[in-house]
Structures are given as structure tokens and as C-alpha cells.
Amino acid sequence: MSSPTFSLSESLIQIVNQETDLRLSDSRLRYRIKIIEELWQSVLVQECGQGMVDLLLQLRSMCSPEGQAPQYPAQEVLKVVESLSLEESITAARAFAIYFQLINIIEQQYEQEEQQQAQIDRIKGESKFLDGTFRWLFPELKRQNVPPRFIQDLIDKLDIRLVFTAHPTEIVRHTIRDKQRQIAVMLKELDRLTDGTYSDDIDYGQMMPLSWEAENLREQIADEIRLWWHTDELNQSKPTVIDEADYTLHYFDEVLYDAIPDLYERVEKALTETFPHLNPPKYNFCKFGSWVGSDRDGNPSVKPDITWRTACYQRGLVIEKYISSVNGLVRLLSVSQNLIDISTDLLTSLGQDQTHMPEVYNQFAVRYRQEPYRLKLQYILKRLRNTRDRNDRLNEIGWQAADQVMPIKPTDHSVYSGAKDFETELRLVANSLKGSGLHCKALQTLIRQVEVYGFHLANLDIRQESRKHSGAITEITSSLKILDTPYDQLSESEKVNWLTKELQTLRPLIPADLHFGDFTNEIIETFRMLAKLQQEFSIEICNTYIISMSESVSDVLEVLLLAKEAGLYNPATGTGSVSVVPLFETVEDLQGAKRIMQELFDLRLYRNYLNHHEHRQEVMLGYSDSNKDSGFLSSNWEIYKAQLSLQKLAEQYGIWLCIFHGRGGSVGRGGGPTYQAILAQPGRSIKGAIKITEQGEVLASKYSLLEIALHNLETVATGVIQAALLPSSSDTLGSWLQTLEDLATRSRQVYRELIHENPNLVDFFHEVTPIEEISHLQISSRPARRSAGKKDLSSLRAIPWVFSWTQSRFLLPSWYGVGTAIDEFLQQHPEHLTLMQFFYEKWPFFRTTISKVEMTLAKSDLQIARHYVRELAPAAKQELYMQLFEQIANEYYRTCKIILQITGHHQLLDGDPSLQRSVQLRNGSIVPLGFIQAALIKRLRQYNSDPINLRSRYSRTELLRGALLTINGIAAGMRNTG
Known part of the structure; x- marks a missing residue:
């Protein structure tokens, strides 16, 4: 059936036509939007009728091209929205959600092609290499006369760790992601078939005729969208931790397994072009970690057995990838020994293989009698399969019963004891x-993959809150009557003294049979499981233990003591197989980080421990809680200062400091472009090593497609090298630091006056944002609150805090307090504006901070936010809440004014046309969805107060489903959750 023809929304065409500074012609983007809109509409006409499509277009046309809600009261919008039945509201919400995600696919492909086109242009000499690429970086280092020996030294120790976290803020179901990926593939093929169809002269009111191949593919895409329409967007049950692991590991399976060899090839070629005598970095300069299945901070679902199963799951996945790769080599290496010489070492190994694995020889010897490489690969395949089967058995029985599976003996050559044995055999062939x-390039690629992923795929980081360890030690010492005074009643100095002595004793503290409370037993078993993990998988699988809410030296020593009891720390030698990483999260903790680490470094026992860890200390800095605590500017500044002080301290003690940045996906939790964020760090704090969290919500945008994943990885690596070798001059200018100190202090004061000191803010937040409805989304195994039942801000996790403000279009955590702080500074002296503009031009930290504020201001919509207040505030609190809203709105408009003055832009995001287009493209359709969400939440919350009327029309389940679907849709449109 041919698709009905509809005209593209004028607002979308206006937005796309505004852009003039794009690497690809705008006609291509306009054409793709045209196609996807028509496909979207044709499916909806068939499924819902022409009337629903007209309604959706009517709602969208009521919004301005800039994507802001009309001035309140928007009677025409309200009249339409309030007339919708629940069924119509749900249909509209689902339709807009699918629309946003289709636009996301188009935009992601467009970004990918921009990057590819830029590479082509550079090869042709038609454009310069862009910042953030290897082919820009190394010529720039040469231009700035960076000594080659400095470059070589940094490259040799380059260590980049990207950690996928256990915060599954990605709201889209795995099932839907599969459909999106399939549609993306078909759209790319359709684009190839219609290449040349679009031009700047095209009349977008009419579609040009398509070839029969293109028309057939177009109908397939429509069919896929139709199947998507009949697929539930919401998870039907709360995901388990293993479900979350499956979702996260999907990106390794689909993209990252193949991306790392390409990344190495890029850096190797770029380095050789400029510095042919320098050696490239080691293959595994970029590795991955994960918190999924190992982060137990506030997640009661993460038990020791879950971590064990996650490790087995990871090993099973990577071995399957290796099996597939080796099968490919079997097909490829058809070399005959009649035509070339075979090394003696390989022939010797084949003789040994025949002895150890005669069944493989009997099966393949005749078939491959003249093809020794294929025969050798069959032995390798058999060992891989045996290793996989053994792993499946360990996964099935769990960690406590793992001893039932015999450890691999040195004489057992039918299974690999570790990835190194597998790598050795591959190198023998090479x-x-x-x-x-x-x-054989495919063989070299596989060797590189083994070097990076081993048999563990990603390093698992254990994380637990400091008070849990203290509580466990209190119960242990009390139960065993070891201390005269309960441990938790000791002073900090008394705790440190006792812990230091206990860490030097050779006798055990904890008995083999556990008789403590459930949680203390679980803490102890976590360390015992970790020891068994390292024994089975090697230390690489899990060698980092992160302590959240670190506030003292004893917090670190407690973990070291628990590690000692599990055999992870040897008091006789001071050696250990686990690195203890304090996480400083709140402003107070960040300010106290230097003092705590200095006290640790002064402890002879701890220094000896670091000496056996290559004098390396990892420290994690948290962005989320510090932001919730003190606001955006204050949080970022405290983290900046903490890095400066910690790096200076580490240099004094001769310690190599690695900062682990706990960045969220949204700006309110430290998110934003990673390359700019790395350059914004104090130059001396990055010396070739960095560790960064990658939150669940950004995984799809960064790692769904190979080219985009490579671009992201390349910018991270470039940023680390650049930040280390070309540090910012701002670090030596004390006056700059004092100015930011003053601004951050005032910003924090303004933020806390609203968030923490206003007695009405908590109720305002719970009643005018969808926080309660968000808690019903089945997107995470982790509870939304640290303490069940409490509605205070301290117990609320940062993810739902930011998520709720984003849904209601306030985005308050990302900008509140910045405007007043800078405005008051400017009012002191008019010339201060020139200073702010100078900072913006010359200081990466300040520029990145202001750019993030600008982006979130552009995504905010105070008109629709006002509507949430009007509709959702209880009648008795309308006046009070509107006063609060006006306070927020005044700060918003003040901040917009200040940001535009500093940047010199006429409109927000004028300096980034692509991002400006992206934001505006979505905002116009998010507005009506926001009105629908407010209406549904209002009905849902009135349900209990009006049982006769509402219960006769809708069930609570139906109302909640409608509200959750709007949350899903707005999250897709904003490309942000928490």
C-alpha cells in the first residue's frame, strides 16, 4: 500500500534551513526527515486513523519553531489536551515517543556521516583536521615543539579506563533498541538507493519518485515501525542485575569488540605520519570496566553470587566472540605446507596437541593433512569450547560451590587456564x-582483542558505602569481645591506631564459620568471593574496591582489614591484590580529600602497600551528590580544586595519582562532551591516566554504531594526551582561581537557599515534578532512594533528582545559582564582564562550565514548567508554589542574560549550530507531550480523592501506564534521563 502524503511540519523545515555551517548538505538531512515523517505518519494513519495524525500535527503546530511552549495560559493547547480521552492521550504519547527515537536514529547517522565526510575532506586536503582527532593532535604537538621524548614517555604509560556503571538510566527497552538498530540499517540502505534524489532545489511538499528497490525497502521500514508500534515500550517487570548486565554487555558484543583494534590502528597511523621514530602505545592502552553486577552501594540485589555470575557471564560472552573469530581464521588460513615453510615451533606444538587432544586429531587430521594452520586452529577452537563449558558450569553452581569444579592443572592441555595461554598460541601462528x-590482519586483530579483553572482557569494580564496613567491623569486634569500647564509639585516632595494629597481625580476626548478622556476613562473603574470583579469573577481573561516602582514614583502613581477612592483603609483606579507592562525593568530602589522603600517605603501612602497587593511588571524585548538595558551579569548582590539591600532594610523596571521574550522563551529574571535560581538568592532574564512568543513558548515543564509538574513543584518548602535554596556563594564575572561588561560594549559597533551606522546596519538588511516577518505572534494579519510605532530599538518589527536573523542563540542577553569582560579580565593576569573556576564551574549565549551562538553559522551558506548577500544585498551595516558581524563573532569565553576555551569542547555542538544531528539532514536539504528561499525572493523583468519578472511567493501572509512557517519550526527546 502506498503511503499517504503529508506536508512536513513548517517548524522542522525552518529549523533545518537555519543551519548553514554543516559539513554535509542540509538537503540530505531535510530529505531524511521528510522520509521518516511520512513513514511515521503512514503507519499511524493505518493504525490510528487520519484523525489522530491530524491531532498530533495540530498539537505540534501550536508550538513555536524555537520549540518553546506558548505563553501561559495556552488555552488552545489546554483545550485540545484536556479533551483527550485516556486512550487518545496514551496513543499521542506513544506516537511522539516513537517520533523522537526515529529522529534520534537519523541524527545519529548524520553525525556519523559528518565524521566520515570530514575524514574524506582531510585526505583530499579540503579541510583541516578537527580538534579531538589523532591526526590533529600529533602535528599540533610538533608545532608547539613538545619534545618527542615527552610524547614517547606519555604514550608508554597511556592508561584509559571507561567504566560502564550500574546506573541503568537508559529508559529504552533492549527489545526496542534492537528494532531501532534494524531500522537504522534499513535507513542507511535506503539512503544509498536514493543517493542524488535530494538537492537544495527539492520541493519538500512532494516526494520524488523512488526506484522499486527503494520503494520496497521503504515498505519494509514501515513494517518495522508498525511492529514497533505494537511492542510495549515499558518493561513489564523490574530488571534484575543480570538483565542490566545483559543490556550493558550488548555494546561489547555488537560494537566495542571490533572498535578497539580500529582505535589502535588510528593512533598508530597518525603517530607514524608525524613522529615516525616513536613507538605506538601498547595495544591495551584503552580498556573497559563495569559496575554492573558489582556495585552494591544501595542496591540490595547485588549479592556475592550475582557478582560471580556477572563475571562468568562476561567471560562466556568474550569466549564466544573468540570462537567466532577463530572460526573466521579457519576459513581464511587455507595455507598449504606444500607451498610455504612452517615454523618448527608450530610443528612441534601440533605434535604435542596430537598427544593431548587425540580426538581433535582423529577428526581433522585427514581433512587438514596439508593445512597445518587450520589444524592448529581446530585445537585452539576445542580448547576455547572446553573453557566455555567449564565457565558455564561455574556460572551454574555459584561461587560457594565453585570448588566442585576441579582447578585447572598444569598438565591439563584441553582447556585454557587463562587468556595468556590463548594469546601465546595465536602468536605462535602469527x-x-x-x-x-x-x-594475516584478522589474526593480528584477534591478538589485540585478547590483549584488551582477556577472558574477563571488562574489569569489575566493587563499590560499597563506608558505613557498611564500619558497621560490620563493629559487629565483629563486639561479637568476639575484642575491644573494651564498641568500635563505632571510638574516636577517629583510636580507630586508626587499632586498625593499623590489626593490619600487621598474622592471626585471623574473623572465624571461618560466620555467625554474625546477615549483612555483616554478606560483607565478609563479598571479600571471600572476590578472592575466589581472582583465583579463578586472575586479578584482572576485579582488583578495585571503591568506598563511597569516604570521610576518614579509617574508612580506607577498614576495607584493607576486611581484605586481609580474605587473603587479599598479606600483612607479612604488605602486598595485596586489591586497590582501595576512596570516593569523595559531597562538597565537605571533596574539601577534606587532601587531608585524608595526606594522613594515609603518612602511614608507613599504607605507603608500603602503595609501593607494592607501583606507587599508584586511585581516587574517585563524585559529581552527582556534590551537585545535588551545592549546585552546578560549586560542585564543578570543588572537584577542580580537589584535583589540584590531590595532584600536588601526590607529587610531594612521589605517588602516581589516577583520578576516577564519576560523571553522570546529564549535565546536572557531571555529563557533557567528554573531550571538552578532559581538557577542562587541571593540566597537571592528567598524566596519561584517567578513568571515567559511562552512564547507562549515554551508552546508546556513544556506542550503538561503530564509527560513532570510534570517534568517542578517539576524542577521549586525544583529550588525555593533549591535557597532559599541553596543560592550560590558567593553573599558574592564582587570581583566576580566587575569582572562581568567590563565584562558586556565592552560587552555592544561592542554590542552598532554595534547595536546602527553603522548607517548601521538598514538597514543591514532589508535587510539581513526576518524581513519584518515575519511581514506578521498571528501569533499574536499584531503588530510587537510599532509605525506603523517606521523602527527604538526602535519601533521594541523584539520578531521579535530575530526571524529575528534566521531565518537567526545569533542568534546575544544571544552572540554578550561576546567574546570580556572576551577575552580582559584574555589578561590582563593569570591567568584570571583560574578565568573564576572557575566561571564556582562554580557560577550558570556565568555557566548558559555561557551555554546559548554556546547553541546559536551551533545553529548559519555563513556560511548560509553569504549566506543571499550575496543574499539579494542590489548590491550597497554588500561591505559595507560584512564588517559588517565580523565584526559579527569575534566576533562569537572569542566567540566560548573563550567559549570552559572556558568550557574545544572540541566542543560546549560537556557537554550536548542530547542537542548536538538535535541541530545537525536538523541543517543538516535546511541548505538547509535556502538556499531556501534566494532564495524565493530574488525573492519576486525583484518582484516590475522587473515587466515584475517576474509578468509573479509568483504572489506576491505566492512568499510571499513560503517565509512564509520557516519561518515556520526553526522555527520548530530551536525550536525557538522569
Whole structure:
């Protein structure tokens, strides 16, 4: 059936036509939007009727091209929205949600092609290499006369860790992601078939005729969208931790397994072009970690057995990838020994293999009698499969019963004891080929993958809150009557003294049979499980223990003591197989970080411990809680200062400091472009090593497509090298630091006056944002609150805090307090504006901070936010809440004015046309969805107060489902959750 023709929304065309500074022609983007809109509409006409499509277009047309809600009261919008039945509201919400996600697909492909086109232009000499790429970086280092030996030294120790976290803020179901990926593939093929169809002269009111192949593919896309329409967007049950692991590991399976060899090839070629005599970095300069299945801070679902199963799951996945790769090599390496020489080492290994694995020889010897490489690969395949089967058994029985599976003996050659044995066999094949003058790129790629992923795929980081360890030690010492005074009643100095002595004793503290309370037993078993993990998988699987809410030296020593009891720390030698990482999260903790670390470094026992860890200390800095505590500017400044002080301290003690940045996906939790964020760090704080969290909500945008994943990884690596070798001059200018100190202090004061000191703010937040409805979303195994039942801000996690403000379009955590702080500074002296503009131009930290504020201001919509207040505030609190809203709105408009003055822009995001287009493209359709959400939440919350009327029309389940679907839709449109 041919699709009905509808005209594209004028607002979308206006938005796209505004852009003139794009690398690809705008006609291509306009054409794709045209196609996807028509496909979207044709499906909805068939499924819902022409009337619903007209309604959706009517709602969208009521919004301005800039994507802001009309001035309140928007009677025409309200009249339409309030007339919708629940069924119509749900249909509209689902339709807009699918629309946003289709636009996301188009935009992501467009970004990918911009990057590819830029590469082509550079090769042709038609454009300069862009910042954030290897081919820009190394010529720039040469231009700035950076000594090659400095570059080589940094490259040799380059260590980048990207950690996928256990905060699953990605709201889209795995099932929907699969459909999106399929549609993306078909859209790319359709674009190829229609190449040349679009031009700047096209009349977008009419579609040009398509070839029969293109028309057939277009109908397939419509069918896929139709199946999507009949798929529930909401999870039907709360995901388990293993479900979350499956979702996260999906990106390794689909993209990252293949991305790392390409990343290495990029850096190797770029370095050779400029510095041919320098050696490239080690293959595994970029590795991955994960908190999924190992982060137990506030997540009661993460038990020791879950962490064990997660590790087995990771090993099973990567071995399956290796099996697939080796099967590909079997097909490829059809080399005959009649035509080339085979190395003696390889022939010797084949003889040994025949002895150890005669069943493989009997099956393949005749078939591959003249093809020794294929025969060798069959032995390798058999060992991989046996290793996989053993792993499946360990996964099935769990960590406590793992001893039932016999450890691998040195004489057992039918299974790999570790990835190193597998790598050795692959290198044996590669060396034999090399001796004959042959090279197999697929084999070299596999060797690189083994170096990076081993048999563990990603390093698991254990994380637990400090008070849990203290509580466990209190119960242990009380139960065993070891201390005269209960441990938790000791002073900090008394705790440190006792812990230091206990860490040097050779006798055990904890008995083998546990008889403590459930949670203390679980803490102890976590360390015992970790020891067994390292024994089975090697230390690489899990060697980091992060202590959240670190506030003292004893917090660190407690973990070291618990590690000692599990055999992870040897008091006789001072050696250990686990690194203890304090996490400083609140402003007070960040300010006290230097003092705590200095006291630790002064402890001979702890220094000896670091000496056995290559003098390396990892410290994690948290963005989320510090932001919730003190506001955006104050949080970012305290983290900046903490890095400066910690790096200076580490240099004094001769310690190599690695900062672990606990960044969220949204700006309110430290998110934003990673490259700019790295350059915004104090130059001396990055010395070739960095560790960064990658939150669940950004995984799809960063790692769904290979080219985009490579671009992201390249910008991270470039940023780390650049920040280390070309540090910002601002670090030496004390007056700059004092100015920011004053601004941050005032910003924090303004933020806390509203958030923490206003007695009405908590109720305002709970009643005019969808926080209560968000808690019903089945998107996380982790509770929304640290303490069940409490509605105070301290117990609320940062993710739902930011998520709720984003849904209601306030985005308050990302900008509140910035405007007043800078405005008051400017009012003191008019020339201060020139100073702020100078900072913006010359200081990466300040520029990045202001740019993030600008972006979130552009995504905010105080008109629709006002509507949430009007509709959702209880009648008795209308006046009070409107006063609060006006206070927020005044700060918003003040901040907008200040940001535009500093940046010199006429409109927000004028300096980033692509981002400006992206924000505006979505905002116009998010506005009507916001009105629908407010209406549904209002009905839902009135349900209990008006049982006769509302219960006769709708069930609570139906109302809640409608509200949750709007949350899903707005999250897709904003490309942000928490």
C-alpha cells in the first residue's frame, strides 16, 4: 500500500534551513526527515486513523519553531489536551515517543556521516583536521615543539579506563533498541538507493519518485515501525542485575569488540605520519570496566553470587566472540605446507596437541593433512569450547560451590587456564606466518582483542558505602569481645591506631564459620568471593574496591582489614591484590580529600602497600551528590580544586595519582562532551591516566554504531594526551582561581537557599515534578532512594533528582545559582564582564562550565514548567508554589542574560549550530507531550480523592501506564534521563 502524503511540519523545515555551517548538505538531512515523517505518519494513519495524525500535527503546530511552549495560559493547547480521552492521550504519547527515537536514529547517522565526510575532506586536503582527532593532535604537538621524548614517555604509560556503571538510566527497552538498530540499517540502505534524489532545489511538499528497490525497502521500514508500534515500550517487570548486565554487555558484543583494534590502528597511523621514530602505545592502552553486577552501594540485589555470575557471564560472552573469530581464521588460513615453510615451533606444538587432544586429531587430521594452520586452529577452537563449558558450569553452581569444579592443572592441555595461554598460541601462528613472509590482519586483530579483553572482557569494580564496613567491623569486634569500647564509639585516632595494629597481625580476626548478622556476613562473603574470583579469573577481573561516602582514614583502613581477612592483603609483606579507592562525593568530602589522603600517605603501612602497587593511588571524585548538595558551579569548582590539591600532594610523596571521574550522563551529574571535560581538568592532574564512568543513558548515543564509538574513543584518548602535554596556563594564575572561588561560594549559597533551606522546596519538588511516577518505572534494579519510605532530599538518589527536573523542563540542577553569582560579580565593576569573556576564551574549565549551562538553559522551558506548577500544585498551595516558581524563573532569565553576555551569542547555542538544531528539532514536539504528561499525572493523583468519578472511567493501572509512557517519550526527546 502506498503511503499517504503529508506536508512536513513548517517548524522542522525552518529549523533545518537555519543551519548553514554543516559539513554535509542540509538537503540530505531535510530529505531524511521528510522520509521518516511520512513513514511515521503512514503507519499511524493505518493504525490510528487520519484523525489522530491530524491531532498530533495540530498539537505540534501550536508550538513555536524555537520549540518553546506558548505563553501561559495556552488555552488552545489546554483545550485540545484536556479533551483527550485516556486512550487518545496514551496513543499521542506513544506516537511522539516513537517520533523522537526515529529522529534520534537519523541524527545519529548524520553525525556519523559528518565524521566520515570530514575524514574524506582531510585526505583530499579540503579541510583541516578537527580538534579531538589523532591526526590533529600529533602535528599540533610538533608545532608547539613538545619534545618527542615527552610524547614517547606519555604514550608508554597511556592508561584509559571507561567504566560502564550500574546506573541503568537508559529508559529504552533492549527489545526496542534492537528494532531501532534494524531500522537504522534499513535507513542507511535506503539512503544509498536514493543517493542524488535530494538537492537544495527539492520541493519538500512532494516526494520524488523512488526506484522499486527503494520503494520496497521503504515498505519494509514501515513494517518495522508498525511492529514497533505494537511492542510495549515499558518493561513489564523490574530488571534484575543480570538483565542490566545483559543490556550493558550488548555494546561489547555488537560494537566495542571490533572498535578497539580500529582505535589502535588510528593512533598508530597518525603517530607514524608525524613522529615516525616513536613507538605506538601498547595495544591495551584503552580498556573497559563495569559496575554492573558489582556495585552494591544501595542496591540490595547485588549479592556475592550475582557478582560471580556477572563475571562468568562476561567471560562466556568474550569466549564466544573468540570462537567466532577463530572460526573466521579457519576459513581464511587455507595455507598449504606444500607451498610455504612452517615454523618448527608450530610443528612441534601440533605434535604435542596430537598427544593431548587425540580426538581433535582423529577428526581433522585427514581433512587438514596439508593445512597445518587450520589444524592448529581446530585445537585452539576445542580448547576455547572446553573453557566455555567449564565457565558455564561455574556460572551454574555459584561461587560457594565453585570448588566442585576441579582447578585447572598444569598438565591439563584441553582447556585454557587463562587468556595468556590463548594469546601465546595465536602468536605462535602469527610468528610462523611471518617467517614465511605472510601477514594475516584478522589474526593480528584477534591478538589485540585478547590483549584488551582477556577472558574477563571488562574489569569489575566493587563499590560499597563506608558505613557498611564500619558497621560490620563493629559487629565483629563486639561479637568476639575484642575491644573494651564498641568500635563505632571510638574516636577517629583510636580507630586508626587499632586498625593499623590489626593490619600487621598474622592471626585471623574473623572465624571461618560466620555467625554474625546477615549483612555483616554478606560483607565478609563479598571479600571471600572476590578472592575466589581472582583465583579463578586472575586479578584482572576485579582488583578495585571503591568506598563511597569516604570521610576518614579509617574508612580506607577498614576495607584493607576486611581484605586481609580474605587473603587479599598479606600483612607479612604488605602486598595485596586489591586497590582501595576512596570516593569523595559531597562538597565537605571533596574539601577534606587532601587531608585524608595526606594522613594515609603518612602511614608507613599504607605507603608500603602503595609501593607494592607501583606507587599508584586511585581516587574517585563524585559529581552527582556534590551537585545535588551545592549546585552546578560549586560542585564543578570543588572537584577542580580537589584535583589540584590531590595532584600536588601526590607529587610531594612521589605517588602516581589516577583520578576516577564519576560523571553522570546529564549535565546536572557531571555529563557533557567528554573531550571538552578532559581538557577542562587541571593540566597537571592528567598524566596519561584517567578513568571515567559511562552512564547507562549515554551508552546508546556513544556506542550503538561503530564509527560513532570510534570517534568517542578517539576524542577521549586525544583529550588525555593533549591535557597532559599541553596543560592550560590558567593553573599558574592564582587570581583566576580566587575569582572562581568567590563565584562558586556565592552560587552555592544561592542554590542552598532554595534547595536546602527553603522548607517548601521538598514538597514543591514532589508535587510539581513526576518524581513519584518515575519511581514506578521498571528501569533499574536499584531503588530510587537510599532509605525506603523517606521523602527527604538526602535519601533521594541523584539520578531521579535530575530526571524529575528534566521531565518537567526545569533542568534546575544544571544552572540554578550561576546567574546570580556572576551577575552580582559584574555589578561590582563593569570591567568584570571583560574578565568573564576572557575566561571564556582562554580557560577550558570556565568555557566548558559555561557551555554546559548554556546547553541546559536551551533545553529548559519555563513556560511548560509553569504549566506543571499550575496543574499539579494542590489548590491550597497554588500561591505559595507560584512564588517559588517565580523565584526559579527569575534566576533562569537572569542566567540566560548573563550567559549570552559572556558568550557574545544572540541566542543560546549560537556557537554550536548542530547542537542548536538538535535541541530545537525536538523541543517543538516535546511541548505538547509535556502538556499531556501534566494532564495524565493530574488525573492519576486525583484518582484516590475522587473515587466515584475517576474509578468509573479509568483504572489506576491505566492512568499510571499513560503517565509512564509520557516519561518515556520526553526522555527520548530530551536525550536525557538522569
